[in-house]
Amino acid sequence: MRTTEQTGARQSTLRSSNLALVLRTVCAADGPLSRADVAARTGTTRATAARLVDELVAGGLLDEGERLAPPRRGRPATPLLPGARIGALGLQVDAGLLAARVLDLRGRAVAEHVEDADLVGSDPARTLARLGGLTTALLDGPAGELRLAGAGLALPGLVDGEVLLRAPNLGWSDVPAVDLLAAHLPGGLRPVLGNEADLAARTVAEAAPGRPGPLRDFLYVSGQIGIGGAAVLGGRVLTGSAGWAGEVGHVCVDPDGPTCRCGSTGCLEQYAGRHALLAAAGLPRGTPPAEVVARAGDADVQRALDAAAGALGVALAGVLNVLDLPAVVLGGHLAALAEPLRPRLEELLGRRVLSARWRRPVVEAVPGTPAAGATGAALRALDGVLDDPVRWVP
Amino acid sequence: MRTTEQTGARQSTLRSSNLALVLRTVCAADGPLSRADVAARTGTTRATAARLVDELVAGGLLDEGERLAPPRRGRPATPLLPGARIGALGLQVDAGLLAARVLDLRGRAVAEHVEDADLVGSDPARTLARLGGLTTALLDGPAGELRLAGAGLALPGLVDGEVLLRAPNLGWSDVPAVDLLAAHLPGGLRPVLGNEADLAARTVAEAAPGRPGPLRDFLYVSGQIGIGGAAVLGGRVLTGSAGWAGEVGHVCVDPDGPTCRCGSTGCLEQYAGRHALLAAAGLPRGTPPAEVVARAGDADVQRALDAAAGALGVALAGVLNVLDLPAVVLGGHLAALAEPLRPRLEELLGRRVLSARWRRPVVEAVPGTPAAGATGAALRALDGVLDDPVRWVP
Structure with missing residues (x-):
């Protein structure tokens, strides 16, 4: 009995992992694949690939597009795409x-x-x-x-x-x-x-389900009212031992700095969080980032942006020294403010990151997807x- | 031909992974195992386990100890230990x-x-x-x-x-x-x-080859002339994208602080590195940590220890906020100084680490293995x- 059950379990696992392999192959492709492409890319026979594809199509996980005329002679192939009716x-x-x-x-x-x-x-x-x-x-x-x-x-x-x-x-x-x-x-x-x-x-590490994004190793810095963050290594978010990793907003920039909502002092978000930056610039809370950029010449705004860039440079250099990541990706309001922030931020990262002489950290901004x-x-x-x-x- | 080669490769890989499994099982055990124990723990038959053990014994990777009288009836079992003639x-x-x-x-x-x-x-x-x-x-x-x-x-x-x-x-x-x-x-x-x-x-994550140490998730802080470090998650050292992770000595404590050998300012090692600490305490460079502890009552020494503990608290809290690790392990001279450093360091970690309310970070010291x-x-x-x-x- 035990042997039969084990064999049953193994077969089910094998079917599952084969289906997963085929599904990921189609999702990761740059364009639609045929059943023959799937067979070639997964290293299986055409018959096996076709059977697995049929199962996935029946479940709505793959869609069949319109048949295209083949580039050379032969039967037209049916293009396969990830399912549009499952989400x-x-x-x-x-x-x-x-x-x-x-x-x-x-x-x-x-x-x-x-x-x-x-x-x-x-x-x-x-x-x-x-x-x-x-x-x-x-x-x-x-x-x-x-x-x-x-x-x-x-x-x-x-x-x-x-x-x-x-x-x-x-x-x-x-x-x-x-x-x-x-x-x-x-x-x-x-x-x-x-x-x-x-x-x-x-959303930076993954361009679409199963599909690698443009960067695989980076520190994401999420500019919100406060500042959140996440380190991504090899395309995977580093979650830490209890899932609480990435709190870059509470890295200390100056122990004698202003008190933070978290109860500590001099946290990064007290300089570069949205509310803190607008307050330092003398602008109302609802001011959109584009207006901050437009007013970057005003002395108060310039000073607030300098302070934010300086705080980001000090805090993020420490994080890069500890995590060894080649890039910082700014999100939220920090993405919108990337242009005025970048010169000072890059200068500080270049100076404060120990490995910068061999690989200078890059600062990227992701266009503001809200939410x-x-x-x-x-x-x-x-x-x-x-x-x-x-x-x-x- | 290709099929034969592939099968050959698979068998060799299987043999290798079976040998590795048996070797790791013996290395990870709390005491000597018998061939029957190895069979039970690896889920193989006694005959297979015995054959793999024999191969490892022949290669000197396992040693056979003296046969012990069995606890109950039966033949005496030969105890197996990791090899003492390979290193x-x-x-x-x-x-x-x-x-x-x-x-x-x-x-x-x-x-x-x-x-x-x-x-x-x-x-x-x-x-x-x-x-x-x-x-x-x-x-x-x-x-x-x-x-x-x-x-x-x-x-x-x-x-x-x-x-x-x-x-x-x-x-x-x-x-x-x-x-x-x-x-x-x-x-x-x-x-x-x-x-x-x-x-x-x-040496903290691994008690011996193949054998987990006392801690699996921690930040190791190596007190040398400067300060090095390494984050360990699930027993594995986090190396980062190019192997340069863990430079906690160059996390900034105060941007207006003293210039560091790295060219930056206010780095942790300028407060808590061995040379910096001794200089601040007004003691000669060669002073052993035990003497620093003995003189902790002197005003200059007390002030230097306070500054070091404060700097460690600010810098390591930032690292724990980003990495989510439950423990800090002090090594090198910082281990020897753990007692005077610990109160202020733990107080700062408790206050500055965002998750401390749910899991207060622990500070451990590893007894000073030189080198x-x-x-x-x-x-x-x-x-x-x-x-x-x-x-x-x-």
């Missing part, structure tokens, strides 16, 4: 916005609702109910026709399983976020909770499909 | 010492020579020739009877392949260290080059035996 839901609460976004397996946002909101000091239960309401409305539309493979929720703080431990800029502590949200979502959806910056960093955390949460949920597609085929 | 050589140059140490596969130092030396600003070629000379003398003794599976060299700086790029406290730059040393080593030995702190951290880098270099060379024992069996 995942990504949700986000930030101090300045609420977001719900549905991505399909091709990584396209097929529906979204992003809404500005001032959620500093908000009530967690009411805020999550509001997010549940707008998500329900979104799924009542055309996006509801997609098969949802999962959902994720990005919050700007430390998370532990389904609980948010602390989000200083929301003023939230010990919030059973998944329970509170799930009560307001349709169809028993239960999102997986993650840290906003960890999830946003995925990148929501996109990352959906990408993570889609990873579940790529890792174990057998659950989705008939 | 590796670990070498180290630090600003204050030269070291050569031979470890056997049980992790015991079977021979060593550690010699104090002032190597600040020394000539790399002459220093490495001197290390080669003392290594040759060491291997002319009883340690020369061991079969050497490899060698490693620990240097306190950034390494790139076989070249030392920069070791600020030795004053060395762009040194072809392995070439220079190998010319003075017997029998074509060619050590693998590594960073001192990365290798020393292994832990040499031990780590030998452990890494022995890893090669554990990973691929097939090369060592007849």
Whole structure:
């Protein structure tokens, strides 16, 4: 008996890993593949590849496009693409916005609702109910026709399983976020909770589900009201021992500096966080980054940008010395401010990073996708499909 | 033809991975195992386990101890232990010492020579020739009877392949260290080059070859003339994208602080490195840590220790915020100074680490093995035996 069961388990695992290999191969390709391409790229026979593809097509994980005339003689091949009828839901609460976004397996946002909101000091239960309401409305539309493979929720703080431990800029502590949200979502959806910056960093490391992004090793710095971050090594987000890694906003720039919401002093976000930077520049809180750039010649604004670039340089040089990453990727308002920040930031990284003489750190900015955390949460949920597609085929 | 070759390759790989599994099982055990124990722990038949054990015994990778009377009836079992006639050589140059140490596969130092030396600003070629000379003398003794599976060299700086790029406290730059040393080593030995702190951290993560140490997730802080470091996650040293990770000594504590040998300002090692601490305490450079502890009541010494603890608290809190590690392990002179440093350091970590409310960081000290880098270099060379024992069996 035992032997039979073990063999059964092994066969099921083999089928699952073969399906996963074929699915990842199609997702990672630059364009549509034929069944013959899949066979060649996975090193299997055409018959095996065709059988696996058929299973994935039946489950909606792969779509067949229109047959194209072959480049040379032979039968026309059917192009294969990642499924457009299966997707995942990504949700986000930030101090300045609420977001719900549905991505399909091709990584396209097929529906979204992003809404500005001032959620500093908000009530967690009411805020999550509001997010549940707008998500329900979104799924009542055309996006509801997609098969949802999962959902994720990005919050700007430390998370532990389904609980948010602390989000200083929301003023939230010990919030059973998944329970509170799930009560307001349709169809028993239960999102997986993650840290906003960890999830946003995925949108740089992953161009689409299963597809490597432009950078594989970098420090992502998420400019929000505060500052979050994530280190990505070999395309994988470094989560640390309990999932709390990446809090670059609370690296100390000057122990005698201003008091931070976290209770410490001189944290990076007290110089380069959105609110801190606008306050130092003498501009109102809602001022968009583009206006800050436009006013970069004003003395106060110039001084605030210099202080932010200096603080970023000192703090991020320390992080690069410890983590050995070749690039810093600025996100959120810091991406929009990259041009005025870059000269001083690059100069400091070049001077303070021990290895800079051999490899000078690069500063990149990712164009401002609002609510990148929501996109990352959906990408993570889609990873579940790529890792174990057998659950989705008939 | 291709099929036969592939099958051949697979069988060889299978044999290698089976031998590795058996060897690691014996190395990881708390005490000697019998062939039956090995069969049970690896999930193979007794016949297969016995055959693999015999191959490893023939290669000297396992030793058979004296047969013990069995606890119950049955034949006496032969106890198996990691081989004592196979070992590796670990070498180290630090600003204050030269070291050569031979470890056997049980992790015991079977021979060593550690010699104090002032190597600040020394000539790399002459220093490495001197290390080669003392290594040759060491291997002319009883340690020369061991079969050497490899060698490693620990240097306190950034390494790139076989070249030392920069070791600020030795004053060395762009040194072809392995070439220079190998010319003075017997029998074509060619050590693998590594960073001192990365290798020393292994001695905490690994109790002996193949055997987990007491901690699996920690930040190792190596107190030398300067300060090195290594982050260990899940028992593995985080090397970063080019092997340059862990430079905690150059995390900035105060941008307006003193100039560092690296060219930057306010680096941690300018407060807590051995030379900096002694200078601040008004003590001569050679003062041993025990004397610093004994004089902790003197005002100057107290002030220097406070400044060092404060700097460690600010810098390491930043590192823990980014890496999410539950423990800091102090090594070198910082281990010897742990008692006076700990109260202020723990207080600062508790206040400045964002997750400390849920898991307060712990500060440990590893008793001062002189030249832990040499031990780590030998452990890494022995890893090669554990990973691929097939090369060592007849």
